[in-house]
Amino acid sequence: MLSLARTSQARAAATANAQARAVACRGVGTQAPWKHQRGESQKHRQRQPHRDSAIETEETRYKPQSRKIQAKEAAALGGPQHQTATSASRYWPKLDTPKHAKRFTYHDLDGPKENGPVKIAWTDKFLFVEDPATENGRRTLKPATLRDSCACPKCRDVSSGQKTFSSVEIPVDVGLEHVKPTKKGLEITFLNDIPRFVEDGKDKHVMLLPWESVDLSLKRKGMEDVRLPRxxxxxxxxxxxxxxxxxxxxxxxxxxxxxxxxxxxxxxxxxxxxxxxxxxxxxxxxxxxxxxxxxxxxxxxxxxxxxxxxxxxxxxxxxxxxxxxxxxxxxxxxxxxxxxxxxxxxxxxxxxxxxxxxxxxxxxxxxxxxxxxxxxxxxxxxxxxxxxxxxxxxxxxxxxxxxxxxxxxxxxxxxxxxxxxxxxxxxxxxxxxxxxxxxxxxxxxxxxxxxxxxxxxxxxxxxxxxxxxxxxxxxxxxxxxxxxxxxxxxxxxxxxxxxxxxxxxxxxxxxxxxxxxxxxxxxxxxxxxxxxxxxxxxxxxxxxxxxxxxxx
Incomplete structure (x- = not known):
């Protein structure tokens, strides 16, 4: 009996919490769909005729799914898509480049004419890439993601092209040791690299980040510009x-x-x-x-x-x-x-x-x-x-x-x-x-x-x-x-x-x-x-x- 009582109390508490969360979410720029526009309580709103009723009014007529149609309408008009206040953001806030970051500018004179110079800055925790010709054109790249993307012969089997390590082997505190520009891309060495890559070879592990990846990060290129089977x-x-x-x-x-x-x-x-x-x-x-x-x-x-x-x-x-x-x-x-x-x-x-x-x-x-x-x-x-x-x-x-x-x-x-x-x-x-x-x-x-x-x-x-x-x-x-x-x-x-x-x-x-x-x-x-x-x-x-x- 005691167990059942506790279970009932827990269920009641969970229900109350869920209702509170629902009310809080609805308060952020949205109105409960079951509420009348004039704010009537649910028990006082009039019962709408059934859709199959012989009397069809503008209120009972088929209506498109508003949220989906609003998105399609914006797309058809070429407008931006806005996230609701309750939507989860997929983007990290932009970070300012620290004053102590090492910096250089690279310009490939043999590259596409529309691509100007790229500003590079880095610390042990972040790699900053910036297109000076574009407003708001700075992107912050994280060491763990960079390390996971390495395609060198140590990290990708030469014959099959498949990874030789698992992503979970990457230490959480992996950092950047050095970044150097080359004709093909940025050469990167890491702090706190995967232990076996440090121990099993005389040559230091070096990653090459292709300029194509930098251009994609800066949105100079879209994924459609890459030769993908899409x-x-x-x-x-x-x-x-x-x-x-x-x-x-x-x-x-x-x-x-x-x-x-x-x-x-x-x-x-x-x-x-x-x-x-x-x-x-x-x-x-x-x-x-x-x-x-x-x-x-x-x-x-x-x-x-x-x-x-x-x-x-x-x-x-x-x-x-x-x-x-x-x-x-x-x-x-x-x-x-x-x-x-x-x-x-x-x-x-x-x-x-x-x-x-x-x-x-x-x-x-x-x-x-x-x-x-x-x-x-x-x-x-x-x-x-x-x-x-x-x-x-x-x-x-x-x-x-x-x-x-x-x-x-x-x-x-x-x-x-x-x-x-x-x-x-x-x-x-x-x-x-x-x-x-x-x-x-x-x-x-x-x-x-x-x-x-x-x-x-x-x-x-x-x-x-x-x-x-x-x-x-x-x-x-x-x-x-x-x-x-x-x-x-x-x-x-x-x-x-x-x-x-x-x-x-x-x-x-x-x-x-x-x-x-x-x-x-x-x-x-x-x-x-x-x-x-x-x-x-x-x-x-x-x-x-x-x-x-x-x-x-």
């Missing part, structure tokens, strides 16, 4: 072309299979670059054998195996487990959105297409997504970025499920588009009202399915198409095998995003920028160009039909 980093180098039927018809390339397969061939990199730029490229003169799709795919990266197998065949068959394996019309969609993550690259090799119909259809889904993104802050368009659409597959002992927004993004802006009506699952709990989502979804569907948006091409035996499944929507017209006289047979395979981007990160310097032009691609640049495009006026017109208050 989509934004790759696209910054290659550029992106958003397209409609006319543009892709003029610019899509059909590259010879034999040239693509050659080692060290420019044709190979042209395929990679076109997938990045357009999301779509063709190969021609592909040998008609079942292993051709494997050779093409593995020339780029490893195959992303799925429950369909390492490769798959697209042809009509009875009792099809996938709507793609029928002869009917297949609307624009993306593959395997019920997997997490879905594959990025799809490879389809045409073995036979002698039937009537069966033309392949493609539409630039990302173009439409980016054109609509500025409007998701509007009440009527917000469901495109807030309503979870379920995708599901459950056949032959397999069961996959995922839910996705049509337009996905964050405070930094648009990131992804997801659209696959044939493979939508059912709402497991059908209490959700999808009416507010249907209207903006119809706008999205009308834009991707517009006749001027669709690239239509009837593939022939020996053709192979490679496309970005996370950007380009695909489908096909119905076909007629003419009583068995004709046939349509495609062999397919997938590549995962991380594997494709790993390869794309190695596009030779100069070749990646060959078609891009002088200006590096950024999401902001893409949004600005689309806003000035011939498509934007049409998008505004369609959105205004739903929301007349929209401004251009």
């Amino acid at each position: 989509k934004r980093s790759v696209l910054r180098r290659t550029g992106v072309v958003y397209w409609d039927r006319e543009i892709i018809a003029q610019q899509v390339r059909r590259i010879d299979y034999a040239e693509f397969m050659k080692e060290d061939s420019e044709a190979f990199w042209d395929v990679i670059i076109d997938i990045c730029r357009f999301g779509l490229v063709y190969l021609k003169n592909v040998p008609r054998d079942e292993e051709s799709v494997v050779r093409i795919t593995t020339r780029i990266a490893n195959i992303r195996e799925t429950f369909y197998g390492r490769t798959f065949d697209v042809r009509a068959k009875p009792n099809a487990e996938n709507v793609a394996y029928t002869s009917g019309y297949l609307g624009l969609h993306q593959d395997l959105l019920y997997l997490d993550p879905p594959p990025m690259i799809q490879v389809l090799h045409c073995m036979d297409n002698s039937c009537a119909g069966g033309e392949s259809l493609f539409s630039d889904g990302e173009r439409v997504g980016r054109l609509l993104w500025p409007f998701i802050t509007r009440h009527r368009m917000a469901p495109l970025a807030e309503h979870h659409v379920p995708y599901q597959y459950g056949k032959h002992g397999y069961h996959y499920f995922s839910s996705r927004y049509v337009l996905d993004g964050n405070a930094s802006g648009f990131s992804s588009v997801y659209w696959s009506p044939p493979f939508q699952g059912r709402y497991l709990s059908p209490v959700k009202d999808i009416r507010q989502w249907l209207e903006p979804a119809r706008i999205f569907a009308s834009l991707i399915n517009d006749k001027d948006a669709i690239h239509e091409h009837k593939m022939e035996a020996g053709d192979c198409v490679l496309f970005d499944n996370l950007r380009v929507l695909h489908g096909r017209n119905a076909f007629d095998v003419d009583g068995g006289q004709g046939a349509r047979w495609l062999r397919g395979a997938y590549i995962a995003a991380e594997d494709f981007l790993s390869r794309a990160a190695h596009i030779p310097k100069g070749l990646a920028e060959k078609y891009r032009g002088e200006e590096a691609w950024t999401p902001g640049l893409a949004q600005n160009r689309l806003k000035r495009s011939v498509w934007y006026e049409d998008v505004v017109r369609r959105v205004r039909e739903l929301d007349p208050g929209v401004e251009a």
